[in-house]
Amino acid sequence: MARTDVQLMLDVKAGDEASFALLLHRYRTPLVNFLYRMVRNREQAEDLAQEVFLRVYRAREDYVPSAKFTTWLFRIATNLALNSVRDNRYRKLEVSIDAPVTMDAEDGDERTLDVPEKRPNIEQHLVEESRKKMIRHAIDKLPEKQRAAVLLHKYQELDYAEIAKILSCSESALKSLLFRAYESLRVELAPLVAQQVRSQG
Amino acid sequence: MSCEKMASRIFGYVDGRLKESERLEAEKHLAACAPCRVRVEEFRAVSGLLNELPVIEPSPEFDTRVRALVAAEPVKQNWWEWMRIPPRIAFAASALLLAALWLGLYQRQQVSPLPWNGNPVVADQEMMQDLSVLEDHDVISNFEPLKELPPPVQNDEPPDEPQNM
Numbered sequence: 172m173a174r175t176d177v178q179l180m181l182d183v184k185a186g187d188e189a190s191f192a193l194l195l196h197r198y199r200t201p202l203v204n205f206l207y208r209m210v211r212n213r214e215q216a217e218d219l220a221q222e223v224f225l226r227v228y229r230a231r232e233d234y235v236p237s238a239k240f241t242t243w244l245f246r247i248a249t250n251l252a253l254n255s256v257r258d259n260r261y262r263k264l265e266v267s268i269d270a271p272v273t274m275d276a277e278d279g280d281e282r283t284l285d286v287p288e289k290r291p292n293i294e295q296h297l298v299e300e301s302r303k304k305m306i307r308h309a310i311d312k313l314p315e316k317q318r319a320a321v322l323l324h325k326y327q328e329l330d331y332a333e334i335a336k337i338l339s340c341s342e343s344a345l346k347s348l349l350f351r352a353y354e355s356l357r358v359e360l361a362p363l364v365a366q367q368v369r370s371q372g
Numbered sequence: 373m374s375c376e377k378m379a380s381r382i383f384g385y386v387d388g389r390l391k392e393s394e395r396l397e398a399e400k401h402l403a404a405c406a407p408c409r410v411r412v413e414e415f416r417a418v419s420g421l422l423n424e425l426p427v428i429e430p431s432p433e434f435d436t437r438v439r440a441l442v443a444a445e446p447v448k449q450n451w452w453e454w455m456r457i458p459p460r461i462a463f464a465a466s467a468l469l470l471a472a473l474w475l476g477l478y479q480r481q482q483v484s485p486l487p488w489n490g491n492p493v494v495a496d497q498e499m500m501q502d503l504s505v506l507e508d509h510d511v512i513s514n515f516e517p518l519k520e521l522p523p524p525v526q527n528d529e530p531p532d533e534p535q536n537m
Contacts, residue, residue, distance in 0.1 A: 188442075195438055203430045217434055224438045228445065299424075306421050324383070325422050346380050353383075356418045367417035 176240030184231045191231075195224055201327060202248055208322050209252035210259065211311060219255060223248045239333060246337045249319050256315045302363060309359040317352035324349060373401040378408045386416050 174182070174190075176197070182190035202223055207216035226247050310318060316338060323334045335345045357364055378401050384390040385398045402409045457465075 191442065192439075195435060199430050199434060199438075200427065203434070204427055207428055208425075213428070217430060217437075220430070221434070221438050221441060225441045225445075228442050302421075303424060303426070306425055310422075310425075321422070325419065343380070346383070349383060350379060353415050353418050356421075357414045360418065360421055363421055364414050364417045367420055368413050371413065371417065371420075 177236040180227075180231070180234050180240055181236065183228070184234050191228060194227070198244060199224075202244070205245070205248060205322055205327065206252055208310060208326070209249075209315070209319065210255050211307075212259075215255065215259075219248070219251050222251055238336065241327070241329060242333045242336050245323060245327065245329070245333075249323070249337050252319065253315055305360060305363060309356050312359060313352050313355060317348050317355070320345060320348045321352045321356075373397050375401075375405060375408055378402070378405070379411075382412060382415055385412060386419055 174193075176194065179190040179194050183194070199220065202220045203216055206219045206223075207213055210216055210219065223244065227244065310321065313321065320334060320338060323329050323337060329337070331342045331345055335342045338345060338348075340348070378385075378398060381390060381394060381398055385395065390398060402412060
C-alpha cells in the first residue's frame with residue numbers, strides 16, 4: 172500500500188531522502204500547474220515550485236503532522252504565488268513606462284506542449300486554441316485571491332476547510348470568494364457559457 | 373430553502389459533493405426557482421470550461437534542479453551529534469589521560485620513605501636541624517658590613533608649638 176503524505180514526510184524528517192523524492196514525484200505536476208495558472212509564466216512557476224520543495228525540505232526537522240500535508244504544501248505555494256503576482260504587477264508597471272508590451276508572450280507556454288500534427292482539422296484546432304485563450308484570460312483577470320480559490324477548488328479538488336486554511340479565511344468567506352469568481356467567469360465567458368449550456372441541455 | 377442558502381451550497385451541488393438530504397433539498401428549491409436553476413446551469417458550464425485547460429508537465433530538468441537545491445542545503449547537526457567526539461580525538465585524549473595517571477602514580481612511588489615514620493616530635497627535630505632559615509639568621513646577625521653603617525640619626529628638635537602672638 173502506498174504510504175500517505177504524512178508518513179512520507181515523517182520519513183523525510185527521520186532522514187530518508189528517498190521519501191522526499193516520492194513526495195517530489197507526487198506533487199511536482201500539481202504544484203507547477205497551480206503556480207503556472209497563478210503567475211502565468213512557466214519558468215517562474217517552476218522556480219517557485221522548486222522553492223516550495225526546498226522550503227518543505229528545510230522545515231522537515233520541525234514537521235508536525237497537525238494538518239493535512241496538502242494544506243501545508245499549498246499554503247507555502249499560495250503565499251509564494253501571491254507575493255510573486257504582486258511583485259510582477261509592480262515590475263510590469265515599471266516596464267510599461269519604457270516598453271509597452273505588444274504581444275502576450277506567456278500564451279506561447281502552453282502552445283509548445285500541444286501536438287497539432289495529431290489534429291485532423293486545423294480549423295478545429297484554431298477554435299479550440301481560441302477557447303482556451305479566452306478561458307485563460309478570464310482566469311487571469313480574476314483578483315489573485317479569487318484566482319487561487321478557484322484553482323485550489325477546481326484543479327486540486329481540495330475541500331472548503333482545507334482551502335480556507337490555505338487562504339487564511341473562514342469557510343463562509345471562501346464560499347463568497349468562489350461565488351464572486353464564478354460570477355465574473357460567467358460574465359467574461361458569456362458566449363462560451365451559453366454554448367456550453369445549450370450543449371448540456 | 374432560500375436562494376442565499378442555495379448560493380452557499382451551489383458548488384457542493386455542481387460538484388456532486390452534497391449529502392443526500394442536502395441534494396434533495398437543493399433540487400426541491402431549484403424546481404421552484406428559475407434564477408437559481410439558471411445560475412446552477414451556468415456555474416456548471418463554467419466548471420466544464422475550466423476543465424478544458426491542458427495540464428502542463430514540469431520540464432525534464434525540474435527534478436534535477438530540486439535535488440541540487442536540496443543537496444546544497446547544509447546538514448543540520450543536533451546537540452548530541454555536536455557532542456559526539458571524533459574517534460581519533462577520543463583515543464588521543466584517553467591515551468593522554470592514562471599517561472597522566474601513570475606518571476602521577478609513578479612519581480608518588482619514587483618519593484623515599486619518610487624518616488620520621490609519622491612521629492611528630494622526630495619530625496620537628498629533623499626540621500629544626502635542617503632549617504636553612506636558622507643558618508640565614510646566623511649569617512645576618514654576624515654580618516660585617518652592617519656594623520660599618522652610621523648610627524641612626526636622633527631627632528632632637530621639639531615638635532612645632534603654636535606661637536603666641
